[in-house]
Amino acid sequence: DHTALADELRRLDGGRYGQYRGLTGRWRFPGHVLEVARVQADPYAPPSRLAVVVPAEVAELPEDLWRTPVRARALAGYLVRQVGRLLPEHGFRLDVGGQEVLDRSSCRVEDGRVVLRLGMDLPGRGRVIDGRAAERMLCRELPAAVAEGLRWAALDQGEARAFVDSVEDTDALRRALPELGLVAFVADGAVLPRRSGVDDRPLPGGGVPFASPESLRVEVELPHRGRVTGMGVPEGVSLVVGGGFHGKSTLLRALEKGVYDHVPGDGRELVVSLPDTVKIRAEDGRRVTRVDVSPFVAHLPTGADTTDFSTDNASGSTSQAASIVEAVEAGARVLLVDEDTAATNLMIRDARMQALVAKDREPLTPFVDLVRPLHRQHGVSTVLVVGGSGDYLDVADRVVMMDAYRPVEVTERAREVAATPTGRHVESAGFGSPRRRVPDPDSVEAESGGRVRVRARGRDALTLGETDVDLRAVEQVVDPSQVTGIGLAILRCVRAGHLDGTATLAEVLDRLDADLGADGVSVLAERTLDDFVVPRRHEVAAALNRLRTLRVRK
Ligand code: ADP
Ligand code: MG
Incomplete structure (x- = not known):
């Protein structure tokens, strides 16, 4: 048991690092079992791996908090963050995650018992065992964090419950989308901007809170929060327009992450999109293996067969075409595209370019001519950020303008503008079913x-x-x-x-x-x-x- 572990660590102090191997196995503590699953060979190797199991009768977690898979995942997400706060920063490696509440191996609630898996750098002075430090970590610091972080009696129960309920609301909201004919929803009051490109926490102060335009406002009843309102993004082709720096990409990024649940306080707790939502972008240099890109690309100057297209080094446009076809093949229901990361020549080909470069000299069919067939023939909706090309007004079911971070529906106005012909003609008849690839x-x-x-x-x-x-x-x-x-x-x-x-x-x-x-x-x-x-x-x-x-x- 644990006193044997303490004795053993004191005995090992000053010994060769390799002797740590003898710790492998199970050690019984008063409130948990510690399993030493893998011991690192030397102090510079990847951390050793531990598991801690707290039995249900010790954890005493109320059953209603872990009965369903969603609630069990949320509760585990809460617990791992608590233990993460309680453990000393140095030496332990606990995967607590960031703003998303994901199905994570580091913490699980299974029938009321808690299983925590973590890494630890077993302490050494050079290649000599530091048994005292190891004893402190394994016999005092870890048990204290486990006792404080994984037992209901020691937890902030209101906060724990709120965390689980919030995640369940998010999940319920996402599940409600198909019945409402929506592909995404952004709640009023949501905070979309982040601290920075490398810091996913909310912008301090939150910036301008999200406020739905009345014409797209939808009301949803959630199990815990009750009635909430926000902007529903309906199926079909939706366009986000607006001036530079007015918050278009920020909105789209929130929809991208809407396939995941977020922690309370994130600001995106009630921003959701369908689970099969896929972000599409250009990615020159990527590999493409035998993809039928023919809806987008035909008559390459090389004479290559575009129904069976491979390359080790795709261009911006072919990479994006391949990614769209692959997404459809994998079962995407919604595509998200931002002009900032799209290949312009795959997105648009305006009337003047059509006049100058004949179709048989241009291998590419632009997305603007395929976005409607994609919906009609495959039921795949698209949400597009386009500030720079009015050609998309012809194909959009609705248009939302971001104006100083506030969405305004401008579909009517867009129809009026689109009524004036540009002289552009449609280049594609449709989007056939992609070839069904069989990987080796x-x-x-x-x-x-x-x-x-x-x-x-x-x-x-x-x-x-x-x-x-x-x-x-x-x-x-x-x-x-x-x-x-x-x-x-x-x-x-x-x-x-x-x-x-x-x-x-x-x-x-x-x-x-x-x-x-x-x-x-x-x-x-x-x-x-x-x-x-x-x-x-x-x-x-x-x-x-x-x-x-x-x-x-x-
Ligand atoms: P666009 O794509 O329209 O050019 P972005 O979405 O990139 O604009 O946003 C421009 C800047 O405004 C970013 O720094 C972003 O963090 C910030 N921002 C976005 N939405 C908000 C908001 N609701 N409140 C405050 N700042 C915001
Ligand atoms: Mg942008």
């Missing part, structure tokens, strides 16, 4: 049988075996642990046979979703002791699509 499992997992390394480099890149996957342009990756989760999910697809060389990519993702089900953490945890977050299918698809070793069978 051997190309995804090069080493068969052996251990395949999965490592995140921040939010930017995934190392999968010998390959690096660049995820910098996959903007809905918000957390480094998601990157690890994406890698684990890809391996799971291969090893569980979801990716079997006959299934299409969409079928692989369906099988993955079914497999991960309500308890994806347990499924993915089988192969790792590291921290991870259960990813969405769209980010898994994005990583597969960017994998430079990927081969597609047809």
Whole structure:
């Protein structure tokens, strides 16, 4: 038990660092069990991995706070943040997460018991064990944080309940969208601007709070907050216009993150979008593997077949075209596009350019001619930020103008403006069904049988075996642990046979979703002791699509 652990650590003090290995196993403490799952080989190796299990009768968490998967995830999100505050900063590595409340391996509430998984740098003086410091950390600091942070009696119960209820409201709001015919909702009073590009916390003071235009105002009844109002973004094609610096991109970014739940106080608790919302952007240099980009690209000067298009180094426009087709293939229901990160020549081709450059000299069909077919033929809605091209007024179901951070509906006015012909003609008849690609499992997992390394480099890149996957342009990756989760999910697809060389990519993702089900953490945890977050299918698809070793069978 724990006194044996303390004795052992005192005995090890001054010994060779490698002797820490003997700690592996379970140690019983008065209020929890400590499992030393992996011991680092030396002080410079990745941290050792610990698990702490607090039994239900010690934690005494009220059942109504963890009965449903959403509430259990929210409660775990609250608990891990409490322990994170209580643990000393130095030496422990607890994955508490940021502004989003994600399905995270670092803390789980399972039938009332709490499982906490964390890293720890076992202390040493050079390569010599510092047993006293280890005893302080494992036998005093960690147990104190666990006792204060994971037991109902010690918690701020009102705050805990409010956290869980808030997340459940967010989830209920998102689930209410389809019935209301909406793809997104932004509550009145929401705070959208962030501190900075690298700090996702709300702008201090909050800036101008969101206020819905009356014509788009929708009322929703939530389980805890009751009635809330805000701007509903209906299905179809929605345009966000307005002058530079008036808050267009900030609104779109909030919709991007609306697939996730946010912590109370974030300002985006009631900003939601459909779960299958995918941000699209240009990403020159990316890999593209056998994608049918023919709705957008035809007659390349090279004569390449654009129904079966591959490149190691896509241009801005072809990368964006491929990303749109891939998103549709993976089951996106909503696309988000911001002019700031889009390829202009894929977005627009105005009347004058049409007059100057004949269609047979121009391989690209602009998005403006495909955004309606995308909705009509595939049921995929689009929300677009466009401040610079009036051609989109012809194809928008509604137009919202951001005016000094306040949205105003200007659809009527836009119709009047669009009534004056520009002389532009439509270039496309439609958006056919993309070819159904079948990925080759051997190309995804090069080493068969052996251990395949999965490592995140921040939010930017995934190392999968010998390959690096660049995820910098996959903007809905918000957390480094998601990157690890994406890698684990890809391996799971291969090893569980979801990716079997006959299934299409969409079928692989369906099988993955079914497999991960309500308890994806347990499924993915089988192969790792590291921290991870259960990813969405769209980010898994994005990583597969960017994998430079990927081969597609047809
Ligand atoms: P646009 O895309 O229209 O050019 P942005 O969305 O990039 O504008 O916003 C411009 C600046 O205004 C950013 O620094 C952003 O943080 C800030 N901002 C956005 N929305 C608000 C708001 N509601 N209140 C205060 N500042 C805001
Ligand atoms: Mg912008």
